Amino acid sequence: MADKARTVSKGTVRQTNLAWRRLGRAFRLYISRAQLAGAVLLAVLGFATTAQVQSLRADDEFATADRPDLIQMLDGLQQRTRRLEAEISELEQAKAELASGADRTRTAVEQAETRARTLGILAGTLPASGPGIRLTISDSQSAVTASLILNTIEELRDAGAEAIEINDKVRVVAGSYVLDGQGGILVDGLLIPPPYTIDAIGDARTLSTAMRIPGGVVDEVAQKGGLATVLEPRSVQIDSLHRPVAPRYARPAPEKESGSNK
Amino acid sequence: MIATIGLFVGVIAGLLLQPSVPLWLQPYLPIAVVAALDAVFGGVRALVDGIFDDKVFFVSFIGNVLVAALIVYLGDQLGVGAQLSTGVVVVLGIRIFSNMAAIRRRLFKA
Structure with a gap:
């Protein structure tokens, strides 16, 4: 019995050794067709596996998330x-x-x-230019009074003058005043000697018509012994400026809710 | 030995070249790899049994890969690609384990 057992164990040992020997022989360095076939196929396998792993890693974590x-x-x-x-x-x-x-x-x-x-x-705070007239009143006898000049200004305004200037010196604005002075007239406190040159910007024809109308400014000046001429230059340049002063009494009224003054 | 060197060469080539798997191959490659792994274990088992044959190994390797790819393709066409892939992986895994067990029995008698 013991003998038999020994032979069995011996056989298994031999068989084990055989398996190991075969494995060892396969791992020895020698060239055979089997080795080459294994090499090629294993290379393909390694390459494919690495490629797959790399592609999964190159993908993000979503590829493997559940x-x-x-x-x-x-x-x-x-x-x-x-x-x-x-x-x-x-x-x-x-x-x-x-x-x-x-x-x-x-x-x-x-x-x-x-x-x-x-x-x-x-x-009158900005210089202005445009079509208009130049009215020259020569007054050798000091017959032209402030009221005549004021009339002239009114006539010009009635005729639609948008900017008025006297002797290239004084801009006539809403608050301008005209007084008789020594050797001329006072406009806004500035002495203007004759002859008076009044530049007005507006529709030239309307303005000159208003001046020449029978009984108008030209007639009136002629009656007083002066000479009024009306020129219609292509462009009238008004450079003198009015220096505005802050009103002492008038204040802007609070706006109404309707906001009519837009 | 040369076979082992071949394996390393393949792995290193894959690491160095960083190949991007083409899109049409992406569903098949993992299954093909598992199938090839099964063929390799079968080959090792045949080796320790002393019945290794390079022709058989070659044919089983290529055949495994092709059949695995075919099954995945068929599964994709049938709309059960994921399930079939899982099935193939399970079967191949079982085969790998049984081969491994056989190898172990041969080598260690246990």
Whole structure:
């Protein structure tokens, strides 16, 4: 019995050794067709495995994440998208508001500038040029009085003169006054000696007609012994400026709610 | 020995070249790799059994890869690609383990 057992164990040992020997022989360095075939196929296997692993690693973690994780991620991303979209729309609204605000501001500034120019010409704080007439009143006998000049100014205004200047020195504005003075007339405190040259910007034909109308300025001056001539130059230049003073008494009235004065 | 060197050469080439798997190959490559692994273990088992034959090894390797790819392709066409892939991996895994067990029995008698 013991003998038999020994032979069995011996056999298994031999068999084990045989398997090891075969394995060892396979690992010895020698060239055979089997070795070459194994080499080629194993190279292909190694290459494919590495490529696959690398591609998975090159992909991101999503490729290996399981479904609940992916759903959670997707959910989070969707929430973020919604939040960011809301933010985008908010910002776009703000941008549109700012743009329209800027537009409004620019329009307001343009309107204000236009108005300032208009008012500047009306108030005599800006030089003006344009069509008009040049009325020259020569007065050798000191017969032309301040009231005649005032009349002339009124006539010019009636005829639509937009800017008036006397002797290239004084701009006639709403608050201008005319007085008789020594050796001439006083306009806004400034002595103007004759001859008087009145420049007026407006429709030249209307203005000259108003001057030449029978019984008008030209006639009146002629009656008093002076000589009035009306020229219609292509362009009348008015350079003298009125220096505005702040009103002492008048204040801007608080605007009414209807805002009629826009 | 040369076979082992071949394996290392393949791995190093894969690491160095950093090949990008083409899109059409992407569903098949993992299964093909597992199938090839099964063929390799079968080859080692034949080796320790003393019945290794390079022709058989070659044919089983290529055949395994092709059949695995075919099954995945068929599964994709049938709409059960994922399940079929899992099935193939399970079967191949079982085969690998049984081969491994046989090798172990041969080498260690245990």
